[in-house]
Amino acid sequence: MLLFVIILPLIPCFILFFINKTNMNFIKNFSLFFSLIILNVVCCLLFKFDPTVADFQLIYTNDWLNSININLIFGIDGLAYVMILLTAFLIPICLLLCWNKSLKNQIKEYCIAFFLLEFILFCVFASLDILVFYLFFEAVLIPMFLLVGFYGSRERRIRAAYLLFLYTLVSSLVLFLAILFIFFKFGTTDYLILKSIVFDITSERFCWFAFFYHLL
Numbered sequence: 001m002l003l004f005v006i007i008l009p010l011i012p013c014f015i016l017f018f019i020n021k022t023n024m025n026f027i028k029n030f031s032l033f034f035s036l037i038i039l040n041v042v043c044c045l046l047f048k049f050d051p052t053v054a055d056f057q058l059i060y061t062n063d064w065l066n067s068i069n070i071n072l073i074f075g076i077d078g079l080a081y082v083m084i085l086l087t088a089f090l091i092p093i094c095l096l097l098c099w100n101k102s103l104k105n106q107i108k109e110y111c112i113a114f115f116l117l118e119f120i121l122f123c124v125f126a127s128l129d130i131l132v133f134y135l136f137f138e139a140v141l142i143p144m145f146l147l148v149g150f151y152g153s154r155e156r157r158i159r160a161a162y163l164l165f166l167y168t169l170v171s172s173l174v175l176f177l178a179i180l181f182i183f184f185k186f187g188t189t190d191y192l193i194l195k196s197i198v199f200d201i202t203s204e205r206f207c208w209f210a211f212f213y214h215l216l
Contacts (some may be wrong), residue, residue, distance in 0.1 A: 001048050001059040002074055003168040005084070006126060008038050009119040013112050028099060031111040035092040038118070049081055056080075056128060056192070064132075070189060073128040083125040091118050098151075110151055111173040118205040131179055131189040138172055141165050171213065178210030 010035040015165055019027055049057055056075035064072045076084065100109060120139050127133040141164070149161030183189050186197055199207065 001045065002076065002126060003060045005038075005041055005045055006074060006119070006122045007043060009115040009122065013115045013119070016108055016112050016115075019108060021105050024107050027108050027111060028095070032092060032095050035088075035095055035115075035118075037087040039092060039103070042085050045084075049076070051078060059128070064096050070131055070183075071129060072132060073192070074123075074126040075128045075191060075192075076126050080125045084122055087118055088126070091115075106150065109146070113143040113146050119148070128191045130191055130194070131183065134172070134176060134179055138162070138169070141168055142181070174210045176215050178207045182207065191195045 008186070012031060016027060016031070019030075021027070045058075048088040053076070056077050059073065059075035061074075062072040064070060094114055095111065098107070117140065120136050120143065124133060124140065127136060145161050145165050149158050149190060179189060182194065183201065186194065188194065
């Protein structure tokens with residue numbers, strides 16, 4: 001069920017890819033309709049979620065790079081579900097904000113960028129492997145760069161897009177080093193395993209600083 005929710009935003013991306021960009025009314029209506037479908041499916045996910053359980057639920061595991069102990073592991077707790085629900089709620093609002101805005105036949109790319117962003121954010125909030133989390137977290141920059149750079153409302157949007165990309169990428173290098181440190185020290189980036197490991201005080205402080213610095 002969780003995997004279905006995660007990949008659901010890719011369906012409108014695929015369909016919109018084959019739609020003629022001049023058919024703007026259909027693209028707008030279809031995108032809004034499908035974004036509301038995703039929102040309803042995410043709401044239905046609550047019926048599969050037990051709020052009385054503190055651990056991660058609806059876990060999906062796929063042996064991605066099993067030889068080096070890096071796997072695709074998705075699961076949600078209460079906070080992750082709220083963030084996924086918030087993302088699904090905001091996407092239709094973002095699509096409505098451009099409803100009467102002239103995008104010069106670029107509405108197709110605009111909607112695809114938002115659905116791609118929604119997919120990546122679902123992966124970020126549900127990922128239980130910190131290296132996979134890092135990869136998806138950085139992948140958010142791609143649709144965000146396009147949305148800010150091409151669809152921003154001011155002339156300085158190109159500069160804003162580059163600054164957003166560069167600042168986030170540079171700050172993430174420290175986080176990437178911390179993840180590599182964890183991998184080579186403990187042999188895994190699986191959060192479910194790492195949370196049962198007791199870090200020494202030096203390693204704990206370094207990792208805390210790296211993760212906190214990335215949020216600044």
